[in-house]
Amino acid sequence: MHGKRMKRKKTNLEIFNDEAVSGVVFKNRSLKKFIIRHINQSGNSTITDLSKDLGTSVPKTTSLINELIQDGLIQDEGKLDSTGGRRASMFGLVPDAxxxxxxxxxxxxxxxxxxxxxxxxxxxxxxxxxxxxxxxxxxxxxxxxxxxxxxxxxxxxxxxxxxxxxxxxxxxxxxxxxxxxxxxxxxxxxxxxxxxxxxxxxxxxxxxxxxYGEFQSNELRKENNILFINMDYGMGMGILLDGKVYYGKSGFSGEFGHIPLFENEVICHCGKKGCLETEASGHALVRKFKEQIKKGFTSIALKKNMSIDDITMNDIINAALNEDQLSIELISEIGEKLGKGLAVLVNIFNPEMLILGGALSETGDYIRLPARSTLNKLSLSLVNNDTKLKISQLGEKAxxxxxxxxxxxxxxx
Ligand SMILES: [Zn+2]
Structure with missing residues (x-):
């Protein structure tokens, strides 16, 4: 008990340096990193598990583990609870390393x-x-x-x-x-x-x-083909294919918001016209809201003495969550337009899951249901039957x- 309270030695973070090392030092460093990755992915592990996966002998693995404990990176988490046989120690990462x-x-x-x-x-x-x-x-x-x-x-x-x-x-x-x-x-x-x-x-x-934050959250680990739509002022997308984040050649993949899907005269902030983002995004929501107010519609989003120019996406989202009719209608219109874009994605990717994330996803079914309905209407039913459309679990925390x-x-x- 006292041991736990004692101040731990300074952590040795050397293995994470990318300075060039060679020979035995390099080999040991790689093996130690492998152990950390293994524990990271599979949870607390025994020496037997580790040596099997590492392809190293039990004595060698034991000595690497001891070094990692010395470094302050991993710790003995106690014995594995098993029925019969010898009980082996489990090793896990030190949280505050x-x-x-x-x-x-x-x-x-x-x-x-x-x-x-x-x-x-x-x-x-x-x-x-x-x-x-x-x-x-x-x-x-x-x-x-x-x-x-x-x-x-x-x-x-x-x-x-x-x-x-x-x-x-x-x-x-x-x-x-x-x-x-x-x-x-x-x-x-x-x-x-x-x-x-x-x-x-x-x-x-x-x-x-x-x-990436959302993919790594536990519940989603079962699906390997997921498209994550970030609905903020702009609109972006993260792509997970076969369990890996897809970047494209220079990391510019996922410019979902700039697919030209609409015949309108709205100039997108990318400089082009008719982008999906001009009809389905936080920017679009604020623009449509202002247009409606100017036409004489009313909303609780517009508080007393507030200038219409100061209205933000979050004001409208909050109003919708407080039953404001105009805000709900506009968000549902955004959802419907979004569905047209989702239909394109579903036909191309045949994903297991589409996740709606970002600030606008906080409106939950107000955006999801119209999006789902348009998606069903416009994409091939055999394909869209495969795809779940969910609201992000993490919200903005993602x-x-x-x-x-x-x-x-x-x-x-
Ligand atoms: Zn654009």
Whole structure:
């Protein structure tokens, strides 16, 4: 008992360094990482399980385990509860060995989270006010807010192995370049932020990070072909094929919102006309809402003395959740238009599941049912019978969980 209370030795995080090592050191480091990955995927494991999967002898595995315990990365979790035979020790990851910081950047706020080594979120701060604009000031402000979060979080910077940041728009996650926001300099945005914060930084497209967060949540592990639709002001998509995130050549896959599906004169923020996003997105919702109010319709979303120009997507979502008729009608119209896009996806991918995520998914069946009905009407019935259409389990939390996991899994794997 006293042993547990004693302050643990400093964790040795050397195996996660990517500095070049060779020979025996390299081999041992790879084997130790393999053990961590194995425990990560299969849960607490015995030495017998590990040596079987590693292809190493039991004595060799035992010695690697002992080194990892010395390093403070894994711990003895006690004996396996089995009936008969010898009871073997189970080994698991040490939760506070290291941490991963996730930063989910939205249009008007940021969500922060800190995840421990065992994928548990230990500290979160949601809806920190922020304005995402493509200006140096907005980037400076983002960096300032990350520093502030680090200052108040429960762990020291040295223990945080990685920082994952989600941004909307075109992102090359391999090079760390952002092409839609903060591309003022030649060097990748991830590098600029990393130099400021001092933690290895990984940039990911927001929809893909949310999808990844959602895919990794336990209940979904059964399905291997999932499309995750992120319905925020814009619209994006994360694609999971055969259990793997699909990126495309440069990481630009999933630009679902910019499929030209409508004959309208609305100019999308991508510069083109008729994109799905011009009819089915938070931007579209706000635009339609303003049009209706100008026609004389009323809504509780528009509070007393509030200018129609200040109305946000969240005001309309909240009003819908409080039975506001105009908001509900507009959201259901968005759902119907969305269904047309989903019909395209279902015919192409034949997925097991479509997940509606992002802020608009908080309206639940108000958006899902009209989407399902249009989807059934427009896609091949044999194909759409295969596909479940669900609302995200994690809601907006998927983003920050995905950001932490992006950093964690890039480092561990
Ligand atoms: Zn567009």
């Amino acid at each position: 290291c941490y991963f910081l996730g930063v989910d950047v939205k249009k008007f706020h940021i969500n922060f989270g800190l995840m421990d080594f065992t994928k548990k979120m230990i500290y979160q701060k949601e809806k920190v006010p922020f304005r995402l604009e493509n200006t140096p000031e907005s980037l400076e402000n983002l960096i300032k807010l990350i520093k502030a979060f680090l200052g108040e979080g429960p762990s020291s910077k040295a223990q945080i192995l990685g920082l994952g940041i989600n941004l909307t728009g075109r992102i090359n996650h391999k090079t760390g370049h952002s092409f839609s926001f903060f591309h003022f300099k030649e060097e990748p945005l991830a590098e600029i932020i990393q130099n400021e914060i001092g933690i290895p930084t990984f940039l990911e497209n927001d929809s893909r990070a949310m999808a 983003g920050v969980i995905g950001a932490c996991l992006t950093a964690r899994d890039t480092i561990i794997f």
